Amino acid sequence: MFIFAGYMFDPAxxxxxxxxxxxxxxSIVVAGNxxxxxxxxxxxTGGYTGVPGSRSLVSTFPFFQPTDRSMADNFFRPGFTQGTxxxxxxxxxxxxxxxxxxxxxxxxxSANKIDTNLLLSGSVWWEPLGSYSEPGKSxxxxxxxxxxxxxxxRVGTSFxxxxxxxxxxxxxxxxxxxxxxxxxxxxxxxxxxxxxxxTVQQATYKMWAIDGGxxxxxxxxxxxxxxxxxxxxxxxxxxxLASTYDHGFExxxxxxxxxxxxVLYARGSKVFGQFGSPYEYAGGFKWYFLxxxxxxxxxxxxxxxKAPYGGAFTPYTAGLTxxxxxxxxxxxx
Numbered sequence: 001m002f003i004f005a006g007y008m009f010d011p012a013x014x015x016x017x018x019x020x021x022x023x024x025x026x027s028i029v030v031a032g033n034x035x036x037x038x039x040x041x042x043x044x045t046g047g048y049t050g051v052p053g054s055r056s057l058v059s060t061f062p063f064f065q066p067t068d069r070s071m072a073d074n075f076f077r078p079g080f081t082q083g084t085x086x087x088x089x090x091x092x093x094x095x096x097x098x099x100x101x102x103x104x105x106x107x108x109x110s111a112n113k114i115d116t117n118l119l120l121s122g123s124v125w126w127e128p129l130g131s132y133s134e135p136g137k138s139x140x141x142x143x144x145x146x147x148x149x150x151x152x153x154r155v156g157t158s159f160x161x162x163x164x165x166x167x168x169x170x171x172x173x174x175x176x177x178x179x180x181x182x183x184x185x186x187x188x189x190x191x192x193x194x195x196x197x198x199t200v201q202q203a204t205y206k207m208w209a210i211d212g213g214x215x216x217x218x219x220x221x222x223x224x225x226x227x228x229x230x231x232x233x234x235x236x237x238x239x240x241l242a243s244t245y246d247h248g249f250e251x252x253x254x255x256x257x258x259x260x261x262x263v264l265y266a267r268g269s270k271v272f273g274q275f276g277s278p279y280e281y282a283g284g285f286k287w288y289f290l291x292x293x294x295x296x297x298x299x300x301x302x303x304x305x306k307a308p309y310g311g312a313f314t315p316y317t318a319g320l321t322x323x324x325x326x327x328x329x330x331x332x333x
Contacts, residue, residue, distance in 0.1 A: 051078035052123040053160035063141030065252035072269035076226040079105025104179035117163035125156030144215040183273020185318030198237035218256035
């Protein structure tokens, strides 16, 4: 993933360009956005971005505690789409991002298939004791790399609503829209997801998330709780239910045992679902092998039970149960 960002001609005219490739998914994504910063309280931007329905989609990537987003976060969160958004810090420590976009995840959906329904999403977070981390690219990082003796914390909340379309004909067994899974790992828009032979063509997704974090002297703890309802189904046959409701959480904690060098961490996540209650837990370490917070190696061993989600860019496949070793190096320059 290559991200080029900065300003053109004037510091107020900001841009971002992302080139994202994956050999495993045979995928190449080129996306960008451009905006105008009126002042600290208001920047208006348009283009491609992550839908701000989860903390992990608001200027956090790739500075997570583990190797990537948790199982629960991947299951509940929205994805990436085209839209327009306003962001800023109207009061010291109080930040917001309000977004209007095309859908939960439309990066790989052709323009002629995208419907006229608009997604609404927003995130607000408060850092009452000062910035959660040092200014710059890693400002929202989960680790307490800089190990200030001053306690820092953040609390936030996000909400997303979107009327979602299958983006493919009902006689096709595999939908183009792969943004919503049921808690048993079956795509909501797949034929037979709720009853044999019946296909959902449209549904409404609503998700509310609450997050919090605390850091001090090299110790950090971060968590998030999710609540998601999918309803207003439009299908080609009768369904046995009018809606689904799933909720769950993620939690991670870490401690630097060697300042600015080595952190040990543990994490877990769980989904309390309509059709199952999958979970995971893991432990590992991160080694910052050069004197910078933007280069590290992570080694992790996680135990997954009936993953409710599958994605080419994650270690999860729907229904996965077992031990999964992970090793990753990240250079975020």
